[in-house]
Amino acid sequence: MRFLSTALLLAAGVSASTTTPSPSSRPSLKNAIYKNPKAPIDARVADLLSRMTLEEKTSQLVQGDVRNWLNETDNSFNETGLAWSTAHRGGSFYVGIAVPQQWISQAVKKAQDYIQTRTYLGIPALVQTEAIHGFLAVNATIFNSPIAQACSWNPSLVEDMAKAIAVESLALGVNQVFAPLADLSRELRFGRVEETYGEDSFLVGEMAHAYVKGIQSNGVSAMVKHFAAFGSPEQGLNVGPVHGGERELRTTFLPSYKRAIIDGGAFSIMTAYHSYDGVPAVADPHLLTDILRNEWDYKYFTMTDAGASDRLCAAFKMCRADPMDKEAIVKFILPAGGDVEMGGGSYSFEQIPAFIEKGIVSVAQLDTAVARVLKAKLELGLFENPYPGLAADKTGTAIHTAAHVALAQKLDEESIVLLENHNGVLPLSKKANVAVIGPLAHGLMNYGDYVVYNSSRRGVTPYDGIKAVVGKGGGKASYVQGCERWSTSQAGFEDAVAAVEAADVAVVVVGTWSRDQNELWMGLNATTGEHVDVDSLDLVGAQEELVRAVIATGKPTVVVFSSGKPVTAPWISEEASALVQQFYPSEQGGAALANVLFGDVNPSGKLSVSFPRSVGSLPVYYDFLNSGRDELPDVGGAYENGTLQFGHQYVLGDPRPLYEFGYGLGYSKFEYSGLSVDKRNATEKDTVTVSVTVKNVGKREGSEVVQLYVKDLVASVVVPNLRLKGFAKVGLKAGESKKVAIKVGMKELGLWNARMKYVVEEGEFMFLVGASSRDLRGNVTVGLKW
Ligand SMILES: *[C@@H]1O[C@H](CO)[C@@H](O)[C@H](O)[C@H]1NC(C)=O
Ligand SMILES: *[C@@H]1O[C@H](CO)[C@@H](O)[C@H](O)[C@H]1NC(C)=O
Ligand SMILES: *[C@@H]1O[C@H](CO)[C@@H](O)[C@H](O)[C@H]1NC(C)=O
Ligand SMILES: *[C@@H]1O[C@H](CO)[C@@H](O)[C@H](O)[C@H]1NC(C)=O
Ligand SMILES: *[C@@H]1O[C@H](CO)[C@@H](O)[C@H](O)[C@H]1NC(C)=O
Ligand SMILES: *[C@@H]1O[C@H](CO)[C@@H](O)[C@H](O)[C@H]1NC(C)=O
Ligand SMILES: *[C@@H]1O[C@H](CO)[C@@H](O)[C@H](O)[C@H]1NC(C)=O
Ligand SMILES: *[C@@H]1O[C@H](CO)[C@@H](O)[C@H](O)[C@H]1NC(C)=O
Numbered sequence: 058m059r060f061l062s063t064a065l066l067l068a069a070g071v072s073a074s075t076t077t078p079s080p081s082s083r084p085s086l087k088n089a090i091y092k093n094p095k096a097p098i099d100a101r102v103a104d105l106l107s108r109m110t111l112e113e114k115t116s117q118l119v120q121g122d123v124r125n126w127l128n129e130t131d132n133s134f135n136e137t138g139l140a141w142s143t144a145h146r147g148g149s150f151y152v153g154i155a156v157p158q159q160w161i162s163q164a165v166k167k168a169q170d171y172i173q174t175r176t177y178l179g180i181p182a183l184v185q186t187e188a189i190h191g192f193l194a195v196n197a198t199i200f201n202s203p204i205a206q207a208c209s210w211n212p213s214l215v216e217d218m219a220k221a222i223a224v225e226s227l228a229l230g231v232n233q234v235f236a237p238l239a240d241l242s243r244e245l246r247f248g249r250v251e252e253t254y255g256e257d258s259f260l261v262g263e264m265a266h267a268y269v270k271g272i273q274s275n276g277v278s279a280m281v282k283h284f285a286a287f288g289s290p291e292q293g294l295n296v297g298p299v300h301g302g303e304r305e306l307r308t309t310f311l312p313s314y315k316r317a318i319i320d321g322g323a324f325s326i327m328t329a330y331h332s333y334d335g336v337p338a339v340a341d342p343h344l345l346t347d348i349l350r351n352e353w354d355y356k357y358f359t360m361t362d363a364g365a366s367d368r369l370c371a372a373f374k375m376c377r378a379d380p381m382d383k384e385a386i387v388k389f390i391l392p393a394g395g396d397v398e399m400g401g402g403s404y405s406f407e408q409i410p411a412f413i414e415k416g417i418v419s420v421a422q423l424d425t426a427v428a429r430v431l432k433a434k435l436e437l438g439l440f441e442n443p444y445p446g447l448a449a450d451k452t453g454t455a456i457h458t459a460a461h462v463a464l465a466q467k468l469d470e471e472s473i474v475l476l477e478n479h480n481g482v483l484p485l486s487k488k489a490n491v492a493v494i495g496p497l498a499h500g501l502m503n504y505g506d507y508v509v510y511n512s513s514r515r516g517v518t519p520y521d522g523i524k525a526v527v528g529k530g531g532g533k534a535s536y537v538q539g540c541e542r543w544s545t546s547q548a549g550f551e552d553a554v555a556a557v558e559a560a561d562v563a564v565v566v567v568g569t570w571s572r573d574q575n576e577l578w579m580g581l582n583a584t585t586g587e588h589v590d591v592d593s594l595d596l597v598g599a600q601e602e603l604v605r606a607v608i609a610t611g612k613p614t615v616v617v618f619s620s621g622k623p624v625t626a627p628w629i630s631e632e633a634s635a636l637v638q639q640f641y642p643s644e645q646g647g648a649a650l651a652n653v654l655f656g657d658v659n660p661s662g663k664l665s666v667s668f669p670r671s672v673g674s675l676p677v678y679y680d681f682l683n684s685g686r687d688e689l690p691d692v693g694g695a696y697e698n699g700t701l702q703f704g705h706q707y708v709l710g711d712p713r714p715l716y717e718f719g720y721g722l723g724y725s726k727f728e729y730s731g732l733s734v735d736k737r738n739a740t741e742k743d744t745v746t747v748s749v750t751v752k753n754v755g756k757r758e759g760s761e762v763v764q765l766y767v768k769d770l771v772a773s774v775v776v777p778n779l780r781l782k783g784f785a786k787v788g789l790k791a792g793e794s795k796k797v798a799i800k801v802g803m804k805e806l807g808l809w810n811a812r813m814k815y816v817v818e819e820g821e822f823m824f825l826v827g828a829s830s831r832d833l834r835g836n837v838t839v840g841l842k843w
Contacts, residue, residue, distance in 0.1 A: 078110070080177035094441050101440075102431045106424055108178060111410040112144070114427045117180065119406045120360070120399045121146030127164040129156055134164070139171055145407055147172070148397060148430055149183035149233065149360075153193045155510035155575060158229055158456065159449040161194060165230035169444040181434060181443035183278070183325075188234035189252055189507050190643075191465075192225040193574060198461040198644065199512060201469045202505035202621060203238060203264070205640030207254035207665035208721070209471035210762040210786050212267035218468055219271025221461045226277050228455035230446035232439060233278045235327060237268035239313040240283055242622070242666050243678050246293025248589040251505040251571065251621030251641055253288060255665025256678040256718060258309055259781040262316030269321030276445065278437050281317045283329035283362060285344055286310035289676075295588045296330040296372075304774070304809045306333065309680075311348070319353050324433040326359045328395060330368060337373050337389075339365045345394025357436075358429035359394060363401030366390060383408050384417050391418050396426035466645035471760075473653045474662035475722040477636040482613050484656025484724060485562055487530020492560035493520045494553045494607055495567050496542040496600065497619040503570055505621045505641035506586035510575040515644065519566050519617065522647025526655050535560065539607075540599035542570055543582045547599050550606050562613045564654065565633075567600040568620035571641070585621035594625040594672050601626055608632050617650065623668040627715055628697045638664070656724060661760035661786070663721035663829065667714035674710060679718040679830040680777040686712050719764050719781075719829035725755025725791070729763075729834035732826055738840045739803050741817045745839055748798045749826045753789035760788045765799045766830065767806060768823040770838070776808050779830060799826075803841055819843055 090096045091105035106114075125146075126139035142150065150168065152161050165184050173179045187193040190200040200206070200218050209215070219237075226234060241261055242250040254264040269279040286306055290297030301310070317323055328345070329338040338344060339361050349355045366386050370378040376385035383405035390398070391409070398406035412418050434440065447455055475483070485491065497503050499520035501513040517525075524534040539553035540546060557563040571577070571586035583589045584597050595601065604626070608614045616633040618624045621641050630636055637660075639650055652658040669677040692711040693704030706712055728751070735746040751761055765783035769776050783799035801824070807817035821840055827833035 083177055086178070092440070098432060098435050101435050102428050105178065105180070105431055106428055109427070111413060111420070111423070113178060114423055115407065115409040116143070116145055117148035117427050117430050118397045118409065119146040119148060119404060120185070120397065121150035122400055123150055123152045123161070123164050123168070124154065126168070127156070127160060129154055132156070132160045134167065139168060140175075143168070143172060143176060146400070146404070147180070147182060149185055151185050151400065152231060153186035153574065155195055158194055158196065158452050162229040162446045162449060162452065166444050166446060169230065173443060180431070181439040183233040183434065184231045185233045185235065186226070186231050187236070187507050187574065188222050188226065189236045189238060190505070191508065192222050192231070192456070193507065193509050194225070194229060194456070195509055196457055197225050197509070198457050198465055199504060199508055199516065200465045201472055201643040201646065202251045202641035203254050204242065204251045204621060204665060205472040205642070206468060207260055207264050208474050208640065208662040209468060210260070210663055210784055211471055212263045214464075214468045214471060215264050216267040216271035217464055219268045220275050221464055223272045223275030223277040225456045225461070227275070227445045228447045228452045230444050231277065232437065232445070233280060233325065234272060235280045235282060236272070237265040237279065237281060237317060238283065239265040239281055239317045240288035241310065241313065242288055243676050244289040244293050245594060245622055245666070245669065245675055246591050246672065247288060247290055248295055248586050248591070249288065250666070251585055252507065256667060257665070257680060257781050258312040260665060262313035265313055265317035266321045269317050269323045273322065273324065276438065278324035278433060279321070280325040280327050280360065281314060281323045282327035283338070284326045284359065285314050285329065285338060286333050287329035287331055287338070290331060293590050293592070295590055298332045301334060303813055307809045308777070315353060318355060324357045324437060326357075327362055328359050328365065330362050330365050332373060337369060337375070340369060340389035340393045340395055342393040350394060356429065357433040358396040358426065360397040361390065361395060361399050363399050365402070366398050366405055367402035381405070384412060387412050388417050391422050391426060396429050462645060465643035466649050469643040469646055469649035470652055470658045472640065472662045473649060473660055474638040474664055475635070475653070475660040476638055476716055477630050477633065478722055479634050482634040483615065483654060485615070485654050486532065487527055487655050488532045489527065489561045490533045490559070491523055491527055492556040492563045493523055493534055493536045494539050494557065494563055494565045495603065496538055496540055497568050497570065498564070498566035499536050500538065502644065502646065503568070503619045503641060504573070506571045506574070506577055508573045510573050512573050517645050517647035519564070519619070519647045519650050522649070522651035523564060523654065525648065526651040530655070539603045542600065543598055545599050547602060550603060553603065554606055554610055557607050557610045557612050560612065562615065563607050563610070564615045564617060565604050565607050566617045566619050567596055567604060568618045568624055569597070569622065571621055592672065594623055594669065596624060596626055604629055604633070615654065623666060625669060625671050627670050630715065659724045659757050659759035660721065661723055661762065663719050663762045664716055665718070667718045668716040670711055670715045674707070674712050677712070677714040679714070680780055682775045683778050684775060685778065717829055717831040719762070720831070721829070723759045724757050725753050725759035727761040727789070727828065728752045728754050729826060732835035732837055734824060734837050734839055736839065738842065740842060741803050744800050744802050745824070746798050746800050747783070747824050747826065747837070748796055749835065750794055750796050751787060751789065752794040753791055756791050758788070758790045760786055761828065762786045763797045763799070764827055764829065765801065766825045766827070766833065767801070768825065769806065769808065769818070770821040770823055772808055772820070773810055773818060774808055779825070781830070782806070806841075817841065
């Protein structure tokens with residue numbers, strides 16, 4: 058969601074309603090069923106709904122903002138603003154602003170108290186903020202970006218993170234977060250790759266599911282976004298149209314959302330900004346009603362993204378935009394299954410009572426949407442505990458605790474991916490004299506988007522982390538920036554080269570950068586993030602030349618990509634001594650990186666997204682449809698040494714990824730043996746257990762991510778050539794072996810046939826086990842009969 062200025066929020070200028078009767082003239086609520094925690098939820102919803110005026114119902118469907126009563130500059134309280142906001146935009150309100158924690162908690166408490174004491178029905182508000190990699194509040198714990206988290210292949214750590222985020226959020230009374238994403242990053246030019254859990258629907262589904270379980274088990278409701286098939290916009294341009302058909306939607310895009318929403322039991326969903334096959338997701342009756350409600354039986358509510366409702370007129374040209382055709386907007390969204398309108402636009406939903414009078418929408422449609430919101434609130438327990446926040450002087454016991462910061466570091470460590478390690482140059486000696494070079498190595502933290510204003514000034518940089526380790530180990534570290542990230546100037550190279558020449562080893566940190574939640578919208582330079590899209594994945598400015606200059610010294614050079622998406626500089630893979638990928642880090646990022654570089658942590662991260670050799674070969678995801686890429690294409694190349702070698706796929710390139718999905722090295726090696734299945738012949742109802750023994754044949758303790766892929770050998774439509782269907786991360790001491798068992802339900806191996814029916818077809822399925830989507834160590838075929 059876009060950060061909004063206060064001016065925008067108050068621009069709507071809706072006059073106060075006079076139709077709501079005063080509380081004293083309304084029936085007593087003493088024995089109201091909805092107030093009885095022991096009554097069944099649906100009875101409570103029905104009872105409450107029966108007591109609500111049209112205005113009260115409508116208010117549940119419009120998002121408010123804490124800035125309507127909290128002045129961001131001086132914390133003054135505007136009671137009129139609170140009363141007005143509660144009456145018109147009272148169902149939920151946004152609090153993701155950069156003010157002291159206590160201001161937020163006080164403003165939230167005032168609002169919930171006001172609702173309890175001054176409104177007749179006392180329906181607690183959903184209190185909302187962002188939290189894809191940490192609670193978006195000043196001084197809350199910052200975790201690494203989702204694209205990084207997914208490289209851990211450790212859903213239980215993501216679940217722990219979400220539990221921690223819930224504890225921090227609840228401390229200030231926040232009970233709903235706009236997370237997780239279940240979108241796939243299948244278009245790497247798109248700026249929001251860093252916010253996703255990667256390219257694969259199974260891995261993304263497992264991570265998003267873990268997030269939902271974690272956050273909701275601690276009493277904060279998740280809002281899964283961006284429903285659905287967001288993330289592959291035309292030309293990689295933010296909010297652009299996504300092209301695909303029903304089969305692709307169901308085969309590739311929907312499974313991750315379903316896993317998070319239905320299996321996770323998410324209390325809410327945010328609809329997306331784009332159109333899919335010509336229908337805006339914000340008002341897609343097929344998606345929001347046929348599939349979500351009728352097929353999946355989803356009981357809770359959907360909410361538009363910020364300003365997304367206006368896009369029906371302003372962007373999609375499906376109605377008049379000047380003045381905004383609010384009637385058309387409501388008529389498109391509400392009957393389609395869009396329940397709540399987020400702020401950031403024209404607040405068309407505020408007009409619902411008038412539109413009911415005109416017959417544009419019905420009371421039944423309004424009631425359906427309101428009931429979904431009330432059900433979520435009741436199930437969440439808000440009526441029993443509207444304000445769960447801590448006293449102002451106690452928030453430190455919940456927010457940014459040592460345990461949460463340690464968890465952020467652990468997740469970060471497990472997310473770092475070792476891409477190259479020529480001649481075992483890593484791990485480095487702690488006695489080494491290390492020259493730390495590069496614009497992303499120090500100065501500002503290189504967080505992705507969706508962190509609170511000024512966050513980049515707080516955290517452990519790569520240089521900080523390295524210095525601390527060698528400081529204890531008897532070595533030395535120096536830092537030279539070398540160049541600005543946004544400049545082509547090589548004026549700083551000389552100092553950088555001198556520092557490297559005086560050192561034993563160089564660590565060069567280069568990559569992409571994003572901006573915090575305020576800066577992102579200030580027109581500042583960045584190379585990734587929401588609405589920051591690229592037409593090249595190469596390093597920007599002088600960064601690539603800086604790496605070249607450092608390598609040219611002849612000193613061992615470890616290159617670290619600190620980025621929100623894959624970087625393309627294939628020559629670095631060959632010419633650097635080692636290459637490490639750290640997707641946007643946590644606040645402990647430098648400490649995590651140093652622990653990997655010096656061997657206190659044996660890297661175990663595996664890529665959540667494939668790395669192309671150049672932007673021209675996109676898309677390069679591993680699960681292309683049969684007939685996509687040849688296994689052995691006739692590749693060409695324009696090489697660093699000037700040689701042109703002509704091929705045909707491509708003439709001067711290679712369509713295969715440089716690093717494939719699931720790839721990652723460590724300081725140990727793992728051998729696979731004894732692959733077996735518990736049944737060679739199965740029915741649709743069976744679960745097959747695939748077992749394999751993994752042995753650590755290296756000298757260090759380490760973890761291996763055992764990946765299980767499935768090939769449908771003969772199918773009635775064109776299906777993905779390979780699909781991840783299970784994985785397990787297993788820790789092994791040096792020399793240790795473990796048997797790993799992964800279960801797969803045969804019913805998960807179906808396809809959407811030519812008549813768009815989900816069927817698990819008779820035939821053979823090959824189960825392949827390995828260390829990446831390309832490094833497959835064994836396979837076994839299972840026959841399926843009905
Ligand atoms: C908030 O307070 C500042 C400083 O007291 C004042 O200048 C500003 O107008 C106030 N903002 C609003 C929206 O009332
Ligand atoms: C308080 O809120 C009311 C209603 O939104 C608004 O009209 C008024 O300008 C606000 N006052 C201040 C001082 O911000
Ligand atoms: C954030 O934490 C720092 C360091 O503990 C402190 O100096 C600062 O006042 C805090 N900021 C806010 C807005 O609470
Ligand atoms: C952000 O950081 C800048 C530079 O340190 C500082 O001047 C400014 O006051 C900070 N703003 C907030 C809201 O923390
Ligand atoms: C990039 O943004 C920074 C501020 O973050 C600014 O100092 C710098 O001049 C900008 N550079 C360019 C080339 O826009
Ligand atoms: C140039 O580099 C390519 C790719 O590494 C290699 O195949 C080729 O032999 C090299 N040519 C010369 C003349 O060194
Ligand atoms: C399956 O295993 C066989 C024998 O181990 C091997 O020859 C074949 O290449 C494997 N198939 C795939 C698709 O990996
Ligand atoms: C069992 O599965 C194997 C392997 O796919 C297949 O060759 C065989 O025909 C199946 N047997 C029966 C009875 O279905």
